[in-house]
Amino acid sequence: MRSLFVRLLTSSAVVAVCSITATAWLAASSTSGAIQREQGQTLASDARINNSLLGYASRHSDWSGVAPTLRDLAAQTSRRIALATENGTLIADSATAGTPLPAKVSAVVDALAVDVTLVPGAARDRIDPRAVGPFLLSARDRARLRKAADTYAACMGRTGQAVQVTVSNTGRPLVTTLSQEGGREPSPVPSPVPSAAPTVVSVCDTTAFSTPTRTEKAALKQLNLLVSRCLKGKGAERGSVGLDLTWVAKEKQPMTPAAEPDQTISSCVLTARKEQLDPYVAPAAYLYIDSPAEATGQSIPLPSIAGAALLVLVLTVGVSVMAARRLVRPVNALTHAAQRMRDGDSSARVTVRTTGEISELATAFNEMSEHLQRMEEQRKAMVSDVSHELRTPLSNLRGWLEAVQDGVAELDPALIASLVEEILLLQHIVDDLQELALADAGKLRLHLEPVHLGDLLDQVATAHRGRAEAAGLTLTTMVTDDPPLTADPVRLRQAIGNLVTNSLRYTPRGGHITLGARQDGDQVVVEVTDTGIGIRAEYLPHVFDRFWRAEKSRNRQTGGSGLGLAIVRNLAEAHGGTATVASVPGVRTTFTLRLPS
Numbered sequence: 016m017r018s019l020f021v022r023l024l025t026s027s028a029v030v031a032v033c034s035i036t037a038t039a040w041l042a043a044s045s046t047s048g049a050i051q052r053e054q055g056q057t058l059a060s061d062a063r064i065n066n067s068l069l070g071y072a073s074r075h076s077d078w079s080g081v082a083p084t085l086r087d088l089a090a091q092t093s094r095r096i097a098l099a100t101e102n103g104t105l106i107a108d109s110a111t112a113g114t115p116l117p118a119k120v121s122a123v124v125d126a127l128a129v130d131v132t133l134v135p136g137a138a139r140d141r142i143d144p145r146a147v148g149p150f151l152l153s154a155r156d157r158a159r160l161r162k163a164a165d166t167y168a169a170c171m172g173r174t175g176q177a178v179q180v181t182v183s184n185t186g187r188p189l190v191t192t193l194s195q196e197g198g199r200e201p202s203p204v205p206s207p208v209p210s211a212a213p214t215v216v217s218v219c220d221t222t223a224f225s226t227p228t229r230t231e232k233a234a235l236k237q238l239n240l241l242v243s244r245c246l247k248g249k250g251a252e253r254g255s256v257g258l259d260l261t262w263v264a265k266e267k268q269p270m271t272p273a274a275e276p277d278q279t280i281s282s283c284v285l286t287a288r289k290e291q292l293d294p295y296v297a298p299a300a301y302l303y304i305d306s307p308a309e310a311t312g313q314s315i316p317l318p319s320i321a322g323a324a325l326l327v328l329v330l331t332v333g334v335s336v337m338a339a340r341r342l343v344r345p346v347n348a349l350t351h352a353a354q355r356m357r358d359g360d361s362s363a364r365v366t367v368r369t370t371g372e373i374s375e376l377a378t379a380f381n382e383m384s385e386h387l388q389r390m391e392e393q394r395k396a397m398v399s400d401v402s403h404e405l406r407t408p409l410s411n412l413r414g415w416l417e418a419v420q421d422g423v424a425e426l427d428p429a430l431i432a433s434l435v436e437e438i439l440l441l442q443h444i445v446d447d448l449q450e451l452a453l454a455d456a457g458k459l460r461l462h463l464e465p466v467h468l469g470d471l472l473d474q475v476a477t478a479h480r481g482r483a484e485a486a487g488l489t490l491t492t493m494v495t496d497d498p499p500l501t502a503d504p505v506r507l508r509q510a511i512g513n514l515v516t517n518s519l520r521y522t523p524r525g526g527h528i529t530l531g532a533r534q535d536g537d538q539v540v541v542e543v544t545d546t547g548i549g550i551r552a553e554y555l556p557h558v559f560d561r562f563w564r565a566e567k568s569r570n571r572q573t574g575g576s577g578l579g580l581a582i583v584r585n586l587a588e589a590h591g592g593t594a595t596v597a598s599v600p601g602v603r604t605t606f607t608l609r610l611p612s
Contacts, residue, residue: 026334026335026338029330029334030327030330030331030334033326033327033330034327037323037326037327040323060092060094060304061121061122061133061304062133063088063092064088064092064094064096064302064304065121065122065124065130065133065302066133067084067088068081068084068085068088068098068124068302069124069126069129069143069145070143070145071084071297072124072125072126072143072146072296072297072300073126073143073145073146073147073296074145074146075296075297076294076295076296076297077297077298078098078106078107078297078298078300081098081106081107081297082107085097085098085107085108085109086109088109089109094109094304094305095108095109095110095114095117095303095304095305096108096109096302096303096304096305097109097110097116097117097302097303097305098124098300098301098302098303099116099300099301099303100298100300100301101298101299101300101301106300110305116303117303117304117305119303120301120302120303121302121303121304122302122304123299123300123301123302124297124299124300124301124302125299125300126142126143126145126146126292126296126297127141127142127143127146127289127292127293127296127299128141128299129141129142129143140285140288142285142288142289142292144184145184146292146295146296147184147185147292147295148234148291148292148294148295148296149230149233149234149237149291149295150185150230150231150234151185151186151230152185152186152187152228152230152231153230156186156228156230157182157186157187160186160187160188160223160224160228161180161182161188161224163188163223163224164180164188164190164224165180166223167190167219167220167221167223167224168180168190170218170219170220171219174218174219176192177192177193178190178191178192178193179191179193185231187224187231188224190221190224227258231258234291235255235256235257235258237291238256238287238288238291239255239256241286241287241290241291242255242256242280242283242284242287244287245282245283245286245287246279246280246283249279249283251279251280251283252264252265252280253265254280256284256287260284260288262280262281262284342373345373345377346373348365348366348377349365349376349377349380351365352364352365352380352384353380356384356387361384361387361388361391362384362388363384364381364384365377365380365381408437408438408441409441411433411434411437412434412437412438415430415433415434416434461502461503461506461589461590462503462505463501463502463503464501464502464503464504465499465500465501466500466501466502466504466507467497468494468497468498468500468532468539468541469492469494469497469532471504471507471508471511472492472494472511472530472531472532472541473492474508475508475511475512475515475530476490476491476492476515476530478512479512479515479516479519482519483519483528486519486522486524487524487525488519488522488524488525488526488527488528489526489527489528490515490528490530491527491528491529491530492529492530492531493529493530493531493532494531494532494533495531495532495533495534496533496534497532498532498533498534498539498612499539499612500539500610500612501612502590502610503590506586506589506590507586507590509582509586510582510583510586510587510594510608511530511541511543511608513579513580513582513583514543514580514583514606515528515530515543516579517579517580517606518543518545518547518604518606521545521547521548521604522545522546522547522548523547523548526545526546526547527545527546528543528544528545528546529542529543529544529545530542530543531543531544534612535609537611537612538592538609538610538611538612539609539610539611539612540607540608540609541607541608541610542605542606542607542608543605543606544603544604544605544606545603545604546602546603547604548600548601549598549599549600549601549602549603549604550596550598550600550604551598551600552598555596555597555598558580558596559580559581559583559584559594559596560581561578561581580594583606583608587608587609587610590610590611591610591611592608592609592610592611593608593609594606594607594608594609595607595609
């Protein structure tokens with residue numbers, strides 16, 4: 016329970032429980048009656064909205080102009096209505112832009128696959144009867160046929176037969192014969208394209224309005240072509256689709272026992288109709304219908320709302336104050352320590368008597384403070400070391416030049432050679448410092464290429480063999496299988512050369528120095544081993560530090576500038592490798608470079 020996360024979670028849970036309890040009580044008292052009253056209205060308005068949008072989809076090839084219709088439906092039903100494509104793209108929405116869609120789809124608006132749950136009286140083929148496509152008659156044809164149907168109805172009236180003229184979805188007039196009791200005679204299930212008037216033996220002529228128009232003939236021709244294409248090779252009986260969209264057989268054909276001509280033909284007729292109507296109807300879309308804009312539940316008394324809100328407020332403030340007091344104390348301690356560090360006190364520490372995230376933060380702060388203190392001490396030590404290294408050659412140069420100026424000494428070749436040696440020493444120190452500065456800044460450039468370690472070690476040995484022989488030392492190379500390596504040959508020679516120079520300085524006469532290379536897994540190992548005086552165990556962690564020497568007097572006879580091994584480590588790390596050392600005092604010292612092959 017001491018964790019900051021647990022404390023915050025507990026506080027939030029207490030507040031949430033109280034809030035949920037109060038909200039649940041208010042919601043239960045206000046919505047229980049409203050839900051029951053609104054369920055029936057919601058189902059009715061859902062069916063109405065779906066039917067209106069199906070009508071739009073049946074007469075339009077896309078949804079580009081549905082927005083006004085959708086807004087009118089939303090205003091009439093007080094519902095939020097939205098349409099979206101099957102891939103989630105919004106088509107139209109009665110809500111303001113940016114309002115997220117409801118989580119659940121209410122229905123799929125598809126004029127060629129009507130949802131029977133919202134349209135219980137839908138046709139068996141589930142095609143909306145308002146989707147007539149190419150069968151839709153022009154205004155001129157509708158006027159002509161209606162006039163002919165009215166003439167036929169008047170003629171039938173004169174013969175004592177009552178008929179009624181209605182208009183189908185295609186615009187074709189439909190003549191219905193009325194029974195003697197004044198009602199309509201039974202008729203088959205209506206289809207999207209009604210049949211012509213029934214045959215009546217009379218002097219009244221039905222030809223004028225029952226003959227298919229040019230538009231209907233073209234649509235029937237296209238439909239029969241699609242049906243024929245579907246039935247090809249299926250062994251179905253020959254026939255065609257009539258104006259009433261029923262199959263009319265022409266002649267019987269031999270059928271195989273496994274064939275089911277009725278189902279096959281019905282399936283092909285339905286498929287052909289959907290294919291023919293598809294360009295004329297809007298594509299399927301998801302319909303989202305949200306809850307009514309305003310609930311009709313009973314109103315909540317104002318004192319109840321105020322009392323519940325006051326209770327939640329008091330509890331929230333109380334829990335927050337208790338948690339804040341526990342959290343502020345360690346945070347203040349960290350703030351004061353950070354301010355002390357800002358003012359230059361690198362020894363600033365903070366003590367937190369707690370556990371969890373605050374304690375971890377305090378520990379990390381103390382570690383950072385210790386690290387900064389060590390870095391500051393190293394910086395001061397480095398400035399002192401650099402000053403000491405540069406002071407000696409500069410003092411020598413100044414002393415001799417002043418002596419020559421005062422006439423105490425003569426500028427002979429020996430003195431000039433001595434001065435040049437001091438200048439070269441200065442240049443060597445400055446060059447080493449520049450190498451380290453480039454490595455620290457990440458600007459040390461490497462020119463990588465395949466390297467043959469055998470040849471490279473021979474070059475290093477040849478360059479130092481004269482000095483080794485003068486010191487009475489044996490310098491040899493030993494390469495196992497010449498392992499492949501990609502590296503900067505110049506920088507690698509520099510690093511190995513620094514190691515050889517170090518070994519030459521600390522190996523007594525008669526000693527042996529070996530340069531070796533071998534493959535070790537996915538790494539190449541380069542080793543420089545000498546039989547010198549060795550390095551004590553307590554000094555090994557500091558060997559690669561800058562300006563570090565075991566001999567603190569900094570005598571030039573016992574050591575160089577103290578930067579050579581630091582450069583070796585930086586060059587190895589620049590190649591993605593490491594530099595290590597192992598030593599047995601008085602026996603052997605081995606410097607190892609491990610580089611990725």
